[in-house]
Each structure stands twice: as structure tokens, then as C-alpha cells.
Amino acid sequence: MKIGWIGLGNMGNPMSQRLIKAGYEVQVYNRTKEKEEHFKQQGILTAATSCELINATDVLFIMVSDDAAIRELFCGVEGLLKGEITGKIIVNMSTVSPTISREMSALCTQHGGDYLDAPVSGSVKPAEEGTLVVIAGGDREVFEKVKPLLDQLGRLSVYVGECGAGNAAKLAVNTLLGIITQGLAEVTLFAGQKGIRKEDLLTIIANSAMVSPFIKMKSDAILQNNFDAAFALRHLAKDLRLAKAEGMDEPLGNAVCQSYQDAEKANLADEDIIAIMKYLQ
Numbered sequence: 001m002k003i004g005w006i007g008l009g010n011m012g013n014p015m016s017q018r019l020i021k022a023g024y025e026v027q028v029y030n031r032t033k034e035k036e037e038h039f040k041q042q043g044i045l046t047a048a049t050s051c052e053l054i055n056a057t058d059v060l061f062i063m064v065s066d067d068a069a070i071r072e073l074f075c076g077v078e079g080l081l082k083g084e085i086t087g088k089i090i091v092n093m094s095t096v097s098p099t100i101s102r103e104m105s106a107l108c109t110q111h112g113g114d115y116l117d118a119p120v121s122g123s124v125k126p127a128e129e130g131t132l133v134v135i136a137g138g139d140r141e142v143f144e145k146v147k148p149l150l151d152q153l154g155r156l157s158v159y160v161g162e163c164g165a166g167n168a169a170k171l172a173v174n175t176l177l178g179i180i181t182q183g184l185a186e187v188t189l190f191a192g193q194k195g196i197r198k199e200d201l202l203t204i205i206a207n208s209a210m211v212s213p214f215i216k217m218k219s220d221a222i223l224q225n226n227f228d229a230a231f232a233l234r235h236l237a238k239d240l241r242l243a244k245a246e247g248m249d250e251p252l253g254n255a256v257c258q259s260y261q262d263a264e265k266a267n268l269a270d271e272d273i274i275a276i277m278k279y280l281q
Contacts, residue, residue: 002027003149004057006050006073007094008035010229011120012063014127015093015153020044022152029053049078054085059146062092066238067100074104086112091146093134095119095174095235097242098164105138105163114142117163119170120154123230131155135173137166171243177214177273178240178256184218185277198222218274227271227278234269237261 001024005016008030020026020042028039029047036046047053050073054060060080064070070092074080080090090108092101092115105115116138126132132154136143143159150157160169184205191201202219205211221227240257248257263279271278 001025001059002057004029004047004053004060005063006030006053006060007063008039009063009065010124011127013038014124015063015120015132016061018127018130018152019149024149024152027053027056050076050080051078051083054080054083054088054090057088059089059091059149061149062090062094064094065235066094067096070094070096070100070104074107081107081111088113089116089142089146090114091116091118091150093118093120095170095239095242096167098137098167098171098246101137101167102164114139115163116142116146117166118150118157119166121170121173122154125230127153133158135160135166135169137161137168138163168246171239171246171248174236174239175243175248175253175256178236178260179252180214181218181236181273182256182259182276182280184215184222185274185280188222189277189280221272221274222277227275229270229272231273232270233260233273233275234264236273237264237269 003019003024003026005012005026005028008028016026016028027045027047028036029050030036040046047056062073085108090113101117108115116136118134118136120132120134122132130153134150134154134157136157136159140159147157160166188198188201192198202223206216206219237260240260244257259276263276266279268275268279
């Protein structure tokens with residue numbers, strides 16, 4: 001099976017590397033060519049365009065930033081739809097809107113191919129370790145065909161329904177992510193206002209019923225004053241906008257959506273999502 005991979009950023013790089021290390025034949029493409037250099041040094045083939053890549057592969061994975069990038073990859077001058085899609089499977093692992101997935105799926109069907117939306121829950125370290133959770137929408141039979149590949153990327157692959165359902169479920173998960181992240185930041189700031197050291201508060205939380213791997217990880221970031229992006233704030237701000245556009249209209253969701261839009265505008269876009277604490281301060 002020949003595999004193609006588009007998108008070699010913070011997530012796409014380690015994810016594609018897992019397939020390479022598992023022994024699969026992988027060819028890659030990235031719009032920013034500098035990100036292909038590491039793969040060339042490994043002897044991995046690179047493609048000049050996404051059209052060239054789809055022609056050379058059986059299953060193509062995509063991990064890019066947003067709807068606009070997806071539309072360009074599919075519909076651009078040298079996009080996927082200019083290539084031979086018949087019999088191919090395209091697995092879009094990007095966090096994008098259900099609407100763009102349904103649109104691209106329909107175009108793939110017209111050209112004789114299959115499309116899955118399969119975004120992931122998890123950030124860079126789970127991507128490196130293969131412990132992501134894959135959330136898939138589309139044809140169940142297509143999902144089963146690519147599940148062995150998905151199992152190399154994550155510890156769990158869940159089929160949730162028709163095309164777009166994977167994206168909708170991911171937006172729900174990331175809305176909760178925003179709520180939890182802002183909640184942790186808010187209570188840390190509140191405790192500090194009352195003279196409680198953040199080290200003590202976070203130790204209490206770490207030994208309470210509220211503890212989770214995510215809260216532990218972001219607590220460590222707070223204590224180390226480390227806002228380097230494991231998951232950039234601008235991406236969560238985008239995901240919350242998408243959730244809002246899809247009809248998310250609940251009190252906590254609305255509040256956290258607004259906070260992250262404001263934080264993005266306050267020059268925090270490229271810092272980690274826990275940098276919402278800086279904005280709240």
C-alpha cells in the first residue's frame with residue numbers, strides 16, 4: 001500500500017513518521033518546502049504538488065490548519081482533484097468544519113474516490129507516541145479499510161457516523177478543551193489573588209477528583225511559566241469559531257469562544273492555549 005501525507009507541521013510531522021517507522025511506503029508533500037528537508041534526509045520521496053502525490057499513492061492523509069487550506073489542496077490549480085482519484089482513499093485528519101468535509105467528500109465521490117474526516121484528539125506528544133484518539137466520519141467500510149493505519153497513529157479509533165460527524169465530534173471535544181483550559185487559568189488567578197501560591201493550588205488539584213493528564217500537563221506549564229505552543233491558541237480560537245458557526249450556543253461555550261478570540265487579537269495567537277491565563281491577567 002502506497003501512502004501519501006500532506007501537511008508536515010507540529011502534528012503531521014510526527015504522525016507521518018509513525019507510519020514510516022512502521023514500515024509503510026510513504027511519500028510526502030508540504031506547501032512550505034523547508035519542512036520536507038528532514039524527510040529527504042531520511043530518503044523519503046517528496047512530491048512537487050498535491051496532484052502529483054495523489055497520483056502516486058493509494059491512501060492519502062491530510063493534516064493542515066483550516067478550511068481554506070483544504071479547499072486549496074483539493075481545488076487549486078495543481079490540486080488533488082486534478083489528479084487520479086478513482087479508487088483512492090483520502091483521510092482528512094485536520095480539524096475543519098463538517099461543511100467543508102461534506103463538500104470535499106461529494107467531490108471525491110464524483111471523481112470515483114472515497115473521503116473520511118478523521119480529526120484527532122491530542123497534541124504533539126501523543127502524536128509522537130501514537131496515543132492520539134482518532135474520530136472518524138464517513139463510510140463505515142472505508143473506515144475499516146484504513147483502520148490498521150489509524151491504529152498506528154492513535155491508541156483508539158472511533159467511528160462516529162456519516163461524513164462530517166468526525167469533525168462535529170472534534171469541535172465538541174475542543175469546546176470542552178477550551179472550557180477546561182480557561183477554568184484552570186481562572187481558578188489559578190483567583191487563588192493567587194487570595195494569597196495562595198499556585199504551586200499549592202495545583203498540588204491540591206493534582207490530588208483531587210478533578211485531576212486529569214491534561215490538567216497535569218497544563219499545570220506543569222503554568223508552574224514553569226512555559227507558554228511554548230504544544231497546541232497554539234490560534235488553532236483553538238479557530239475551532240471555537242467553527243463550533244459557533246455549527247450552532248454551538250451554550251453559556252460556557254459562548255464565553256470561552258469570546259475569550260479566545262480576544263486573546264488571539266492580543267498577540268497570543270502563537271503561544272500555547274494555556275496562555276489564556278496571560279490574557280485573563
